[in-house]
Amino acid sequence: MEKIAIFPGSFDPFTVGHESIVRRAIPLFDQIIVAIGYNSAKSGYFPLEKRKNWIIDIFKNDVSIVVDTYEGLTTNFCKLKNAKYLLRGLRTAADFEYERAIAQMNKMIETELETVFILTAPEHSFISSTIVREVIRYGGDASKFVPKEIDLTL
Amino acid sequence: MEKIAIFPGSFDPFTVGHESIVRRAIPLFDQIIVAIGYNSAKSGYFPLEKRKNWIIDIFKNDVSIVVDTYEGLTTNFCKLKNAKYLLRGLRTAADFEYERAIAQMNKMIETELETVFILTAPEHSFISSTIVREVIRYGGDASKFVPKEIDLTL
């Protein structure tokens, strides 16, 4: 049976931290679906299409990486895609407590679903989409915090 | 003197975690007032009346449990009810830090007021009203996370 993992997030925008998690998880799974969760009632900072195209571009040479979007419960999307794994990165103890609640909730809804965690590299531990948006909003240069395929000036 | 405790919250909705805390605290106090704090300027996810009736139903056989609503400072409501105790559940370290700040603030405002903490059962440790609302919003089945008296489909 194929080992499929979902890497869910809003990726608004995708950061070097996200990229590092996905790349290091490639050998673990047959397929990783980078799944951009959206809420049609509220738009993000970057348009959904832009976020998706950036990620497609980043992984254009990685055949086992698929980029997709979904609305609604992550567990439903996993079932739809026949994915038995959720992939998440962990940076800090605060992260951990938040992720643990989500993962345990997901497992209670979908017993077969396992969340697999990989550590964010130390040099990425302070990078989050929220902080990146903050830097951009105030006119700062956030290019160091996103993969080189993402041109924030466009 | 009667030992009265306030169990304050927005209970939007009341969860199995909340129920377990209250039930286990029954022998400790002469009366526990489950007190739904509301803010007339912003409505909750479930109507206040519905939230209140659910909780009344859950504890209909428990004579020492009273359900009430209040607006404004919790410490004022405690004084009004002559309650010397606040009852709170603790799930995680993040919870603890938040609750500690609130409890110490309350004690500085009302020196006689003591906050008494009971641990959430391990199997409830990831359940919160916020996550339950999230599941409902996305069309998931949240019935496992609320007491059986709460019919979320109505």
Added chain:
Amino acid sequence: MEKIAIFPGSFDPFTVGHESIVRRAIPLFDQIIVAIGYNSAKSGYFPLEKRKNWIIDIFKNDVSIVVDTYEGLTTNFCKLKNAKYLLRGLRTAADFEYERAIAQMNKMIETELETVFILTAPEHSFISSTIVREVIRYGGDASKFVPKEIDLTL
């Protein structure tokens, strides 16, 4: 039925933090047993008898406080004393995680046993028996950290 709580610890020595927790819990219980756990295979910093007499002296005017010693599992001592509550103070998030594991373990061994937590006052939040012993060991003055009934110079 009498509400009996055990306040367990090695109390080597009893600190102003411990005293404050016990005093604030007095109205909650019919009896609080300050229970000094010891291990006959390893002696403490202060002799057990001394620790016990200090605590007796501190609460000599509080009729609902009893001081006792025990060896072995705390849950066994609770059963022996017919105590349904364990009382513990919480200072920090690290404390909380440690106390949670112990409390959940105790509850799994003795289902009826409930651990009730009260917050250490902010001004006592950094005081522990370990740090007090450290100060004494290096010839410092630790009198501010213990109740006035404890004369550390004897």
Added chain:
Amino acid sequence: MEKIAIFPGSFDPFTVGHESIVRRAIPLFDQIIVAIGYNSAKSGYFPLEKRKNWIIDIFKNDVSIVVDTYEGLTTNFCKLKNAKYLLRGLRTAADFEYERAIAQMNKMIETELETVFILTAPEHSFISSTIVREVIRYGGDASKFVPKEIDLTL
């Protein structure tokens, strides 16, 4: 070279905790700029001018304290002021994780910038501008939580 530190915040309002951090840091720096960050797109609870005048009043006898306002990236304001230090207070473990991310982000943007942390006094550890606003909103008395120069009733 002059040692200049920025103490950034929204200070909505300035609390006794903030005051204590600044006063204790005075001997460390030649100049401390208390810098009120604002966002012209969203107004605070108290008008910016009021917040500024309160802080000026609190430090009117301290020659090395300057009060200023800024919009945009804190790192840009530091460069503008030739400040090599950011000053921050730490209360809790949750605070620490948040502050660490901000500080490491700032250091990545501006390599020369060092964030210096001082501990909030234990008796101020639960005081935050957010909780103070909450107390005020509900008609409580928040005067104990702000410096005496701040008259919240005006």
Added chain:
Amino acid sequence: MEKIAIFPGSFDPFTVGHESIVRRAIPLFDQIIVAIGYNSAKSGYFPLEKRKNWIIDIFKNDVSIVVDTYEGLTTNFCKLKNAKYLLRGLRTAADFEYERAIAQMNKMIETELETVFILTAPEHSFISSTIVREVIRYGGDASKFVPKEIDLTL
């Protein structure tokens, strides 16, 4: 290439928490080596041979599980076994911070080595070998905390 993971620990004794982590990770790897680290200079609570035989018995029907012992650096044992993954369970925020330091250290020593984390089930979150030994030492019944294959009375 075979996907081999090492699940390192002293397993003194192996608990139901450990068992659950390994079982849930079976589909992720081609082989999982449960590796009992020992230190010839200090003996454990249970003899190494006993610990090993217990684990062999627990997984006797699981062909992809191998039980082994090692002394020295975990990273060296990984190289010896050609294992590219370390498997670890996470219970609490304190756990997380400890595990993160170890994992980052290991990755700095052996760049190719990835630590994969799975969450301990909520109902096992308070179980540790240390607490199990404590219960046994004081004559308590620890059978609920270890797999049924482990007979602690022998």
Added chain:
Amino acid sequence: MEKIAIFPGSFDPFTVGHESIVRRAIPLFDQIIVAIGYNSAKSGYFPLEKRKNWIIDIFKNDVSIVVDTYEGLTTNFCKLKNAKYLLRGLRTAADFEYERAIAQMNKMIETELETVFILTAPEHSFISSTIVREVIRYGGDASKFVPKEIDLTL
């Protein structure tokens, strides 16, 4: 008045993390005393003299850095040296809670004493003397974790 800071620790051994904290704090103080605390009743892993000479060598070109040793309370050593500041590095939330207790205890013993914290660089956040000793004990190569002036093979 001269601004003197003590950087206390057992430095068994001094790591690249320690070095980075001291170097970044140099501009903040007129003098930093790297103070190796020892306990004549128990020896360290590396001889005190060796630890001292290593640190002297590391800072041989930094005129404001002094290396010293002390036994007993850190607060007493501060008084002796007329130091009004303690300098400490912070890596993790667990670190923070431990350091906060020590710093508040020190401030209660010596009211004038202020502890100043600087963040460990992300890439050093997992390095501790304890982990370095562990690597050495098991025959690993720990040279990446200590300053180049320290030759662990001697």
